[in-house]
Amino acid sequence: MRLHRILVVARKELIQLRRDRLTIGMMVMLPLMQLVLFGYAIDTDVRHMPTVVYDADRTAASRDLARRLEVTGYYDIVGEARGYDDIQVAMRSGDAGVALVIPARYGSDLARGRPAHVQLLVDGSDPQTVASASNTAASVIGALSALGAHRPPAIDVATSILYNPDLRTAVYIVPGLVGVILTLTMVMFTSMAIVRERERGTLEQLIVSPVKSTELVIGKILPYIVAGYVQMTLILIVGTQLFDVPFIGTISLLYLLASLFIAGNLALGLFFSTLAKTQQQAMQMSFFFLLPNILLSGFMFPFAGMPKFAQILSTGLPLTHFLRIIRGIVLKGAGFAELAPEVLSLAIILGVLVILTSVRFRKKLG
Amino acid sequence: MNDRNDADFIVETDHLSRRFGDLVAVRDVSLRVKKGEIYGVLGPNGAGKSTTIRMLCGILDPSGGKGRVVGYDIAHEQEQIKQRIGYMTQRFSLYEDLTVQENLDFYAGIYGVSRARRRARVDEVLETTGLVPRRKQLAGTLSGGWKQRVALASSTIHQPPLLFLDEPTAGVDPVSRRAFWKEIHRLAAGGTTILLTTHYMDEAERCHRLAFIFRGHVLDEGRPDDVVARRGLLAAEIDLPDTSHAAAESLRSRAGVDEIEHYGHTLRVVTHASVDPIELLREVAPDGEPRKARVTVEDAFVSMVRAEEEAVEPPNGAGPRPKAEPSPEGRGPGAPRRRGDR
Numbered sequence: 001m002r003l004h005r006i007l008v009v010a011r012k013e014l015i016q017l018r019r020d021r022l023t024i025g026m027m028v029m030l031p032l033m034q035l036v037l038f039g040y041a042i043d044t045d046v047r048h049m050p051t052v053v054y055d056a057d058r059t060a061a062s063r064d065l066a067r068r069l070e071v072t073g074y075y076d077i078v079g080e081a082r083g084y085d086d087i088q089v090a091m092r093s094g095d096a097g098v099a100l101v102i103p104a105r106y107g108s109d110l111a112r113g114r115p116a117h118v119q120l121l122v123d124g125s126d127p128q129t130v131a132s133a134s135n136t137a138a139s140v141i142g143a144l145s146a147l148g149a150h151r152p153p154a155i156d157v158a159t160s161i162l163y164n165p166d167l168r169t170a171v172y173i174v175p176g177l178v179g180v181i182l183t184l185t186m187v188m189f190t191s192m193a194i195v196r197e198r199e200r201g202t203l204e205q206l207i208v209s210p211v212k213s214t215e216l217v218i219g220k221i222l223p224y225i226v227a228g229y230v231q232m233t234l235i236l237i238v239g240t241q242l243f244d245v246p247f248i249g250t251i252s253l254l255y256l257l258a259s260l261f262i263a264g265n266l267a268l269g270l271f272f273s274t275l276a277k278t279q280q281q282a283m284q285m286s287f288f289f290l291l292p293n294i295l296l297s298g299f300m301f302p303f304a305g306m307p308k309f310a311q312i313l314s315t316g317l318p319l320t321h322f323l324r325i326i327r328g329i330v331l332k333g334a335g336f337a338e339l340a341p342e343v344l345s346l347a348i349i350l351g352v353l354v355i356l357t358s359v360r361f362r363k364k365l366g
Numbered sequence: 367m368n369d370r371n372d373a374d375f376i377v378e379t380d381h382l383s384r385r386f387g388d389l390v391a392v393r394d395v396s397l398r399v400k401k402g403e404i405y406g407v408l409g410p411n412g413a414g415k416s417t418t419i420r421m422l423c424g425i426l427d428p429s430g431g432k433g434r435v436v437g438y439d440i441a442h443e444q445e446q447i448k449q450r451i452g453y454m455t456q457r458f459s460l461y462e463d464l465t466v467q468e469n470l471d472f473y474a475g476i477y478g479v480s481r482a483r484r485r486a487r488v489d490e491v492l493e494t495t496g497l498v499p500r501r502k503q504l505a506g507t508l509s510g511g512w513k514q515r516v517a518l519a520s521s522t523i524h525q526p527p528l529l530f531l532d533e534p535t536a537g538v539d540p541v542s543r544r545a546f547w548k549e550i551h552r553l554a555a556g557g558t559t560i561l562l563t564t565h566y567m568d569e570a571e572r573c574h575r576l577a578f579i580f581r582g583h584v585l586d587e588g589r590p591d592d593v594v595a596r597r598g599l600l601a602a603e604i605d606l607p608d609t610s611h612a613a614a615e616s617l618r619s620r621a622g623v624d625e626i627e628h629y630g631h632t633l634r635v636v637t638h639a640s641v642d643p644i645e646l647l648r649e650v651a652p653d654g655e656p657r658k659a660r661v662t663v664e665d666a667f668v669s670m671v672r673a674e675e676e677a678v679e680p681p682n683g684a685g686p687r688p689k690a691e692p693s694p695e696g697r698g699p700g701a702p703r704r705r706g707d708r
Contacts, residue, residue, distance in 0.1 A: 008475030019463045205459035208423045210448045
């Protein structure tokens with residue numbers, strides 16, 4: 001292996017990359033757009049749910065309850081219902097996602113110190129809404145009943161949320177986004193870069209030249225490794241500056257461990273390049289691979305909530321482990337010792353991918 | 367380059383063979399190419415030309431036989447061979463998004479032309495190929511002929527003693543082809559050995575020596591004149607007053623006729639040496655003035671291939687040919703063959 005040949009290939013690749021405005025644009029715009037989308041537009045913590053109130057009691061106490069719910073910011077009272085029929089119409093038409101039913105004896109029961117009943121109806125077609133709505137309502141009503149109660153509840157649970165006390169989605173999403181973007185960039189751009197040589201016939205020319213396939217591959221992916229780190233830095237800077245994502249752990253540890261993740265994705269990109277005949281196929285494969293990553297890695301949906309087989313699949317994805325590493329470092333200040341199991345998993349996946357890819361690659365180039 | 371032996375042959379193979387599963391792509395190919403020669407490998411598509419060249423370049427292992435290229439064993443010293451040869455594919459594999467100069471710089475780097483010499487060498491190549499005014503132009507925006515020049519310049523940037531050209535003039539206009547051949551002869555005069563494959567028979571005649579490859583093996587090898595002479599063919603042509611095909615039709619049933627071709631108003635016939643083509647033309651077209659014509663490499667090649675095809679699959683007897691006059695050829699009343707057929 002000769003260093004100068006690797007550098008010659010890398011330099012050529014860099015010139016080509018610089019001239020390819022579309023790819024450069026995608027490399028920069030993709031993380032920025034995703035950041036804006038996830039940072040501003042998507043919020044899994046549902047607020048301002050349109051709510052109708054069916055107040056059969058019409059007392060000061062019942063009006064007080066409705067007002068208390070509204071000031072939490074989670075419920076917007078959009079109308080009054082005169083019965084269950086009204087509620088159903090409002091839900092079906094989508095005008096309301098939540099309905100509060102206060103029965104006629106609510107005020108008097110409360111005044112007499114008897115258990116009072118209220119009913120909260122939630123549109124279950126969106127499970128995220130259900131969780132948000134019922135949790136907030138429970139805490140409001142819980143606080144209210146504690147206030148008016150004559151004896152304290154038997155068990156008082158004190159919940160405190162660590163690392164992301166405001167439950168802001170951005171805090172959770174931004175570090176994860178680094179992993180998703182790196183997966184896409186590394187897999188897609190490297191597989192396309194190799195397939196491009198084959199598609200245009202230049203690979204044939206290189207095969208008869210003294211350049212070895214390892215030199216060619218390393219030279220070709222070097223610029224993309226640099227691009228990957230640039231993207232990661234970009235996302236972290238925008239994330240911490242614009243979305244107030246805290247960075248608690250050590251930056252150097254993150255950059256060090258990211259190299260394992262990047263290497264794994266590069267190996268995968270190379271593997272795809274041995275399967276794809278055209279750049280278009282390489283791109284399709286990359287997107288096909290991205291989908292399970294987004295759904296199963298824990299980027300959007302919690303790992304703990306997945307059924308067993310999905311968890312097994314998820315464990316095989318490099319992103320799953322990298323997400324735990326980057327969230328651990330960025331949000332919780334985790335050190336190497338705490339992350340060791342994830343690092344080990346990542347290393348095993350990398351090893352398997354490298355073996356698989358080099359076997360395929362040798363066959364294909366020779 | 368200091369090659370190990372200074373023998374006269376820069377390429378030497380001995381019963382080289384290559385199998386792909388059950389298919390024998392190359393069978394018992396023995397070639398000898400002298401230093402400084404322009405050597406043409408001819409044959410239809412799928413004849414085994416590319417497979418042979420791939421083995422000679424050291425990118426495909428032979429399944430039988432042996433060979434030496436620039437003094438190194440093609441089965442075991444492939445890295446040494448790769449350093450010392452140039453190779454140009456028929457697709458002119460250039461990086462279209464790099465400039466002419468960047469392409470040359472890249473290949474100079476790949477072949478290890480030292481940094482100190484690189485600048486001077488690239489300038490020199492740009493100068494001799496007339497590419498100086500286009501050095502900053504993107505290769506993708508060049509015309510076919512210019513692309514070919516850049517590809518040739520790229521594959522000779524390290525001044526290899528041996529240059530392989532795989533169908534180098536496919537899809538290039540005639541003017542560029544001539545310029546290209548001038549360049550090839552200039553390289554040969556400078557001591558570079560050139561081994562090329564081609565479909566074009568007129569190009570075959572520009573080579574010092576030839577090998578005809580068909581179905582994986584060599585049918586004949588030697589100087590173009592010798593190869594043609596060995597085939598024992600004669601040719602004559604005659605100008606016809608009209609566009610009628612009557613004369614050609616009556617020739618078709620004659621014994622010893624190898625080929626009948628139309629060139630506009632001219633009818634050309636190729637026969638085996640036992641038959642005088644001038645006599646034959648006089649018989650079928652008494653009004654004209656038949657004259658002797660040159661037997662070309664193409665005539666020899668087509669005749670050889672057809673004889674070979676018959677040896678494998680005997681003629682099925684279709685067509686209106688009388689049994690009493692068996693023509694040596696097995697083809698039906700087909701149209702005259704054009705260059706690049708099959």
